[in-house]
Amino acid sequence: MNENQKKLIHLTVNGEVQSIAVEAHWTLSKVLRNDCGHTGAKEACGEGACGACTVLINGVAVPACMVLAVEQDGKDIETVEGLAKDGELHPIQEAWLEEYGAQCGFCSPGMIMTTKYLLSKNPDPTDDEIKEALGGNLCICNNYEHIINAVRSAAKKMREQV
Amino acid sequence: MAELTSVGKSVRQKDGRARVTGEAKYYADFILPGMLQTRILRSPLPAADIISIDTTEAEAHPGVRLVMTHENYPKAFRKSLYYVGDLVAAVVADDETIAEEAMALIKVEYDKKKPVMSMEDAIKEGAPQVFEGVDNEQDWAFHAIMSDRDPETGLFKTKTPAEYNGFGDIEKGFAEADVIVEQKGLKYAYCKGPAMEPRGCTADFDGTKLHMYTHSQGMHDEKLCLAQALGIPSSMVNYVSPFTGSSFGGKNAFPLDRNIASHYLVVAGLACLDLKKPVHCPYSREEEMVSGWSRGSMANVKIGFKKDGTLTTMDLAHWQETGAGGDKYPAKNAMLATGSVMYSHNCQHQRGKIRYVNTNRFPAAGWQGYGAPEGVFAVETTMDIAAEQMGMDPVEIRKMNCMRTGDIDSGWDPLVYKSALISSSGIRDCLDAGAERLDWKNTWQHPSKKTGRIRHGMGVAIFAMGAGRPGPGNSSEAMVKIYPDGSAALVCAVADIGQGQHTVQCQIVAEVLGLPYKKIGLVCHDTDSTPFATLVANSCGTWIQGWATYEAAVDAKRQVLKLAAAHLGVVAEELSIGEDGIFMTADPSKGCTFAEAFGVRGHYGGIHEVTGYYVNNSPHPNGLKDGKEDQVYIPKEKGAQFISLDVDTETGMLSNIRVTMAQNVGKALNPKIVEGQLCTSRHGVDNAALGNDCIVDKRNGWLMTPNWVDYRHTTSMDCDVDPIVIEKPGDPTHPFGATACGEGAACPTLAAFSNAIFNATGVRIIETPFTPESILIGLGKIQDKRRKK
Numbered sequence: 018m019n020e021n022q023k024k025l026i027h028l029t030v031n032g033e034v035q036s037i038a039v040e041a042h043w044t045l046s047k048v049l050r051n052d053c054g055h056t057g058a059k060e061a062c063g064e065g066a067c068g069a070c071t072v073l074i075n076g077v078a079v080p081a082c083m084v085l086a087v088e089q090d091g092k093d094i095e096t097v098e099g100l101a102k103d104g105e106l107h108p109i110q111e112a113w114l115e116e117y118g119a120q121c122g123f124c125s126p127g128m129i130m131t132t133k134y135l136l137s138k139n140p141d142p143t144d145d146e147i148k149e150a151l152g153g154n155l156c157i158c159n160n161y162e163h164i165i166n167a168v169r170s171a172a173k174k175m176r177e178q179v
Numbered sequence: 180m181a182e183l184t185s186v187g188k189s190v191r192q193k194d195g196r197a198r199v200t201g202e203a204k205y206y207a208d209f210i211l212p213g214m215l216q217t218r219i220l221r222s223p224l225p226a227a228d229i230i231s232i233d234t235t236e237a238e239a240h241p242g243v244r245l246v247m248t249h250e251n252y253p254k255a256f257r258k259s260l261y262y263v264g265d266l267v268a269a270v271v272a273d274d275e276t277i278a279e280e281a282m283a284l285i286k287v288e289y290d291k292k293k294p295v296m297s298m299e300d301a302i303k304e305g306a307p308q309v310f311e312g313v314d315n316e317q318d319w320a321f322h323a324i325m326s327d328r329d330p331e332t333g334l335f336k337t338k339t340p341a342e343y344n345g346f347g348d349i350e351k352g353f354a355e356a357d358v359i360v361e362q363k364g365l366k367y368a369y370c371k372g373p374a375m376e377p378r379g380c381t382a383d384f385d386g387t388k389l390h391m392y393t394h395s396q397g398m399h400d401e402k403l404c405l406a407q408a409l410g411i412p413s414s415m416v417n418y419v420s421p422f423t424g425s426s427f428g429g430k431n432a433f434p435l436d437r438n439i440a441s442h443y444l445v446v447a448g449l450a451c452l453d454l455k456k457p458v459h460c461p462y463s464r465e466e467e468m469v470s471g472w473s474r475g476s477m478a479n480v481k482i483g484f485k486k487d488g489t490l491t492t493m494d495l496a497h498w499q500e501t502g503a504g505g506d507k508y509p510a511k512n513a514m515l516a517t518g519s520v521m522y523s524h525n526c527q528h529q530r531g532k533i534r535y536v537n538t539n540r541f542p543a544a545g546w547q548g549y550g551a552p553e554g555v556f557a558v559e560t561t562m563d564i565a566a567e568q569m570g571m572d573p574v575e576i577r578k579m580n581c582m583r584t585g586d587i588d589s590g591w592d593p594l595v596y597k598s599a600l601i602s603s604s605g606i607r608d609c610l611d612a613g614a615e616r617l618d619w620k621n622t623w624q625h626p627s628k629k630t631g632r633i634r635h636g637m638g639v640a641i642f643a644m645g646a647g648r649p650g651p652g653n654s655s656e657a658m659v660k661i662y663p664d665g666s667a668a669l670v671c672a673v674a675d676i677g678q679g680q681h682t683v684q685c686q687i688v689a690e691v692l693g694l695p696y697k698k699i700g701l702v703c704h705d706t707d708s709t710p711f712a713t714l715v716a717n718s719c720g721t722w723i724q725g726w727a728t729y730e731a732a733v734d735a736k737r738q739v740l741k742l743a744a745a746h747l748g749v750v751a752e753e754l755s756i757g758e759d760g761i762f763m764t765a766d767p768s769k770g771c772t773f774a775e776a777f778g779v780r781g782h783y784g785g786i787h788e789v790t791g792y793y794v795n796n797s798p799h800p801n802g803l804k805d806g807k808e809d810q811v812y813i814p815k816e817k818g819a820q821f822i823s824l825d826v827d828t829e830t831g832m833l834s835n836i837r838v839t840m841a842q843n844v845g846k847a848l849n850p851k852i853v854e855g856q857l858c859t860s861r862h863g864v865d866n867a868a869l870g871n872d873c874i875v876d877k878r879n880g881w882l883m884t885p886n887w888v889d890y891r892h893t894t895s896m897d898c899d900v901d902p903i904v905i906e907k908p909g910d911p912t913h914p915f916g917a918t919a920c921g922e923g924a925a926c927p928t929l930a931a932f933s934n935a936i937f938n939a940t941g942v943r944i945i946e947t948p949f950t951p952e953s954i955l956i957g958l959g960k961i962q963d964k965r966r967k968k
């Protein structure tokens with residue numbers, strides 16, 4: 018690919034502006050993983066069916082394999098790597114460890130970002146609301162009972178922090 | 180035993196922090212400078228030979244480094260193709276776009292052959308052969324008759340190769356039976372073995388060594404096999420696999436077998452060795468979907484009972500689909516569900532005939548249970564029919580006949596032993612616990628009493644699964660290091676594919692050493708830094724690695740206590756270890772720090788670490804009854820599962836699916852991990868209720884569901900699982916009394932599901948998946964439109 022066919026875009030990833038030359042067909046997940054060094058976003062299906070690559074784009078949970086990087090120019094992207102601050106885990110991550118939310122862990126970054134989005138909109142979700150919010154995130158280890166416990170526990174922790 | 184401080188606690192996952200922060204490096208997260216990308220051209224035909232292949236244009240495409248075919252890389256590619264998706268060629272290029280463009284430039288001329296697209300077609304007289312010169316249907320190679328039973332132990336002393344597996348006199352058994360129940364044509368659909376992380380690898384040559392970054396179920400096993408497949412010394416390969424994004428058996432790599440879906444290793448390995456550049460070879464989800472299928476089976480079951488319900492005789496005929504080759508191992512695990520293991524308490528006469536069947540569908544791989552779920556489906560639906568015919572409670576007929584502690588296992592693995600003593604059972608406790616949770620006694624009703632459009636049903640099935648196999652080749656090793664700063668490290672190669680081995684093995688070290696769990700580190704990164712561990716399969720990690728870890732920790736502790744004893748001028752037996760150092764057991768105020776015990780150190784000398792080491796050449800001495808080598812204990816996974824659901828008799832739709840999964844694990848080393856393992860029952864719900872089947876276009880062999888939209892897995896919204904962890908102490912085969920826990924949850928679901936649908940509607944469905952259509956056909960509300968075979 019001729020470098021001239023690339024377009025320079027600017028993404029704010031976890032608070033830092035990154036300028037990246039991208040080809041028109043590159044997905045956001047590819048760019049985050051290969052060009053930004055954020056391999057936390059996992060790619061398991063490449064077709065928006067599993068949610069493993071979920072990140073927040075301007076605060077909204079989106080599977081990063083389903084959007085083109087070139088269309089995200091100027092947007093604010095938050096990945097799982099941006100959650101812990103100064104070595105302190107985010108309450109959702111703490112809850113994940115307490116409740117054994119990760120088995121193999123491949124779905125965890127996506128699940129955690131979906132949870133962050135859910136709790137930003139609904140700080141005290143019911144069980145049915147949790148299940149519905151996570152409905153697009155597959156856990157092939159079938160660890161849903163623990164994951165739902167983790168979301169409940171994270172919501173409680175975050176409410177107590179406010 | 181003193182009160183446990185680490186074992187039995189739901190401590191945090193040892194490498195959990197990395198998993199929740201995104202720092203954990205799965206193979207695809209190793210993005211190396213100058214890394215080349217691979218794309219594989221796959222067969223569009225289910226059976227064909229390549230007549231010619233022209234790569235000229237592809238090779239001339241700018242950015243292409245290598246085009247691989249059967250002509251220049253016969254180790255990786257074949258001239259004959261056996262399924263849609265089989266490997267034709269590969270392009271290695273500067274990036275994946277170039278590789279994909281070049282792939283389209285490869286010209287291939289095929290000679291089409293006639294495929295067989297189902298097991299039924301494959302075993303028909305005159306069917307085309309999938310592999311030329313090889314019968315599509317083959318007997319399991321190790322059938323054997325057990326005889327010469329020891330009157331005291333019940334163990335069989337003689338094993339004679341035969342046409343089938345078993346013991347006793349099957350004809351006599353049925354002649355003397357009061358009730359005979361027979362089911363023919365039971366079918367468990369061919370289903371895709373699940374994995375969150377698709378297959379793939381990255382190969383990197385550093386001038387002396389090939390580093391293979393990939394997922395793994397057993398780094399050392401897979402490494403040796405890869406080295407042989409590449410034709411290089413094993414010492415030249417370092418297999419790197421710190422994290423694996425689930426596997427469930429299917430991703431266990433065996434690159435020497437051309438029919439097993441681990442081709443990425445050979446493709447990337449050969450390309451990397453020749454190009455001397457890092458080569459990435461990832462499978463897309465679509466490629467993953469044609470790799471590693473499982474479960475597909477047909478079975479006939481016949482069971483003989485005495486009037487009172489005592490099971491005396493069982494006959495199982497089992498056919499297992501292996502697709503275009505694939506793993507032949509799983510089929511014989513169907514024997515686990517028979518009178519050889521699961522019903523060995525009363526069964527006097529057993530016959531089991533196991534066959535595997537090649538088709539031009541996608542190659543098979545093992546998957547959680549390795550044949551046992553298929554056997555359990557056949558046997559446990561038949562047991563339900565027997566209970567119905569004899570007017571018995573489905574729970575009671577199982578309690579009466581299931582294996583108990585001390586009964587005989589003669590069906591597990593005649594490859595390595597004749598028969599063994601079941602070290603613990605607890606199935607009856609699991610049946611009781613599940614029944615109590617569902618208030619079975621008061622709420623179970625015969626299907627004839629159900630009325631209304633929506634009908635509730637409850638079904639039960641028991642299961643027995645492996646737990647590794649004692650014998651040659653099933654060894655694992657461990658090193659435990661203790662440092663002068665009071666921390667310790669477990670060095671071992673046990674794979675954590677999500678089942679929690681990294682965590683529970685560190686708990687064992689903490690418990691033995693007397694150190695807090697947080698002080699235990701883990702070295703489990705690659706083959707160069709770890710001693711051998713057998714692959715985690717048959718749920719053997721807790722047991723086979725467990726002993727190695729335990730004994731290595733005992734060894735390390737002994738050495739440190741000796742150092743401290745010399746420093747303190749006492750005998751080692753008087754000492755204990757704690758977080759702050761070594762102390763007198765009788766007077767904890769007296770003691771020394773680890774640094775003091777280790778003595779003076781400079782960077783030129785002194786003791787910097789103490790290493791304990793152990794090789795568990797299974798069986799561990801504790802796995803022998805009274806230390807007798809011919810009386811081997813075999814731990815098992817075992818328990819009972821209940822399914823409750825509602826059936827809409829107008830639409831055939833299922834709702835309110837609830838799984839109650841009870842398993843005796845002896846000792847739950849980490850209760851939350853164990854509960855998580857029981858929740859993997861959902862894979863059965865995938866196969867039962869989500870329509871999962873290997874649906875191919877019969878005209879061209881193409882998979883109709885090559886993605887996760889059309890081939891579904893349960894989500895948080897589809898069902899609930901209620902795990903019941905039973906801990907019956909006393910299993911001698913583990914240092915803390917734990918038995919295996921992992922694959923059991925996959926075994927009973929389809930049978931319990933069929934039984935629940937019967938209980939709700941009176942409709943018996945013996946073919947999976949349980950679709951609304953099959954329920955409505957059973958209810959007589961619609962006609963079966965399928966062509967009769």
